[in-house]
Amino acid sequence: MADEAAAPAPWLERQRSQLLAQRGHAWLLHGPSGLGQYTLALELARAWLCESPTPAGACGHCASCHGIAVRTHADLRVLMPEVQMQQLAWPLPEKAQAELDEKKRKPSREIRVDALRDAVEFAQRTSARGRGKVVLIYPAEQMNAVSANALLKTLEEPPGEVRFVLASEAAHQLLPTIRSRCQAHALHWPAPQEALAWLHQQGVAAGAAEVWLRAAGGRPDDALALARSGRNPEAWARIPRALAEGDHAALAELTPPQLVTVLQKLCHDLLVLGVGGAPRYFAAADLPAPAQLPSLAVLTRWGALLRQEARSAEHPYNAGLMLQALVAQAREALALNLPHPQRR
Known part of the structure; x- marks a missing residue:
């Protein structure tokens, strides 16, 4: 806020x-x-x-x-x-x-x-x-x-x-x-450049502002909250690869509701890529090529599972076990073959 x-x-x-x-x-x-x-x-x-x-x-x-x-x-x-x-x-x-x-x-x-x-x-x-x-x-x-x-x-x-x-x-x-x-x-949506300029005024570094504004889907208050959360913008870019590799450590800082939200954003971007669109929350370089994606049917089923998870994500489950279950579910649904990380 x-x-x-x-x-x-x-x-x-x-x-x-x-x-x-x-x-x-x-x-x-x-x-x-x-x-x-x-x-x-x-x-x-x-x-x-x-x-x-x-x-x-x-x-x-x-x-x-x-x-x-x-x-x-x-x-x-x-x-x-x-x-x-x-x-x-x-x-x-x-x-x-x-x-x-x-x-x-x-x-x-x-x-x-x-x-x-x-x-x-x-x-x-x-x-x-x-x-x-x-x-x-x-x-x-x-x-x-x-x-x-x-x-x-x-x-x-x-x-x-x-x-x-x-x-x-x-x-x-x-x-x-x-x-x-x-x-x-x-409420009006600000233009991306206006939102980025405002984030810079709030003390968010230029590169991080672009990452967090994208991660927030263009919503500036949410982007500022992400920037002030202490999370690493480079860790956001790594999330798709971490899921493919089963790297729980890269996701351990997220609460179950936050992780479900992140997975829903990833699922959205992969579905959009699958129909020829541009991703909204992750940079295209951090996602698999369209030819490497699972079928739209598989992605749609995963999205439905995530909607079910979102309904109960606030319940006091064991956070570690829920993290493992969500990562396993994502790997099973996606079996992603991601490109090697590019130099930034």
Whole structure:
């Protein structure tokens, strides 16, 4: 995730200006992960609550902007799964924090219905600073059916000066009644050169930026997260060969969900190569020649197996055993004959 204190990426700044010029009480920002939904949602909240806003956004200096920066603004309610609230340093409600401190339960991976009901009550109160109120929900698809239904009436008929901004990486999972009550905005994809220039500004070396942007499928926030994960870009290029050779060490740093994602990306690229297309996640030089690929039927079956694995990858399996099983499954499906590595 990009640093909130810094100016947003230029493609997000353009979208912020576009959205601020429009009227509406409920927005749904949607698109694949890594395009900046959360950052753009928070930028809109800053601008709506700012005491000295400009057409381009918040001033960044007033008491309201400071309140958001330090997570204490009385007129902003942020709803996230508790896991992400902790990651992004948003304070939890006192009751929830006490339950976690006392080890009564683990942090929720869904947006809890109690939090939604509190937000509905928040929306009905008078604004503390006189600039209206904002409810930010991210990722909105993490509302379960009960939580989403708790929001519906307030979303349709909001009391007073309250705005909602829902940010989603899987909007198709939202209830149709939620989607229909919001003005939708699809996140824009930045041009590759603009994304690379932004990654360089974040301190990512040129060669690594190209590798990670490719590995992330062109999604700059995901590319930055990969660059900051401590992983080696050269290790990414070696993954296809490591699988063919059964080299578990090259993959040991990956958690089971990360490994399944990597294998799905590799399967995608091999399928694309098999029909004459260009790979998206790996450089062509790191993949087998089309003539050396398994049949499309074999690759399609492997892709189906990986989709099944993805459904349970978060379960607390033995990570080492799952790694071995996934690598064995990949070798059996592919039996790849890879070219010798090229000098870079």
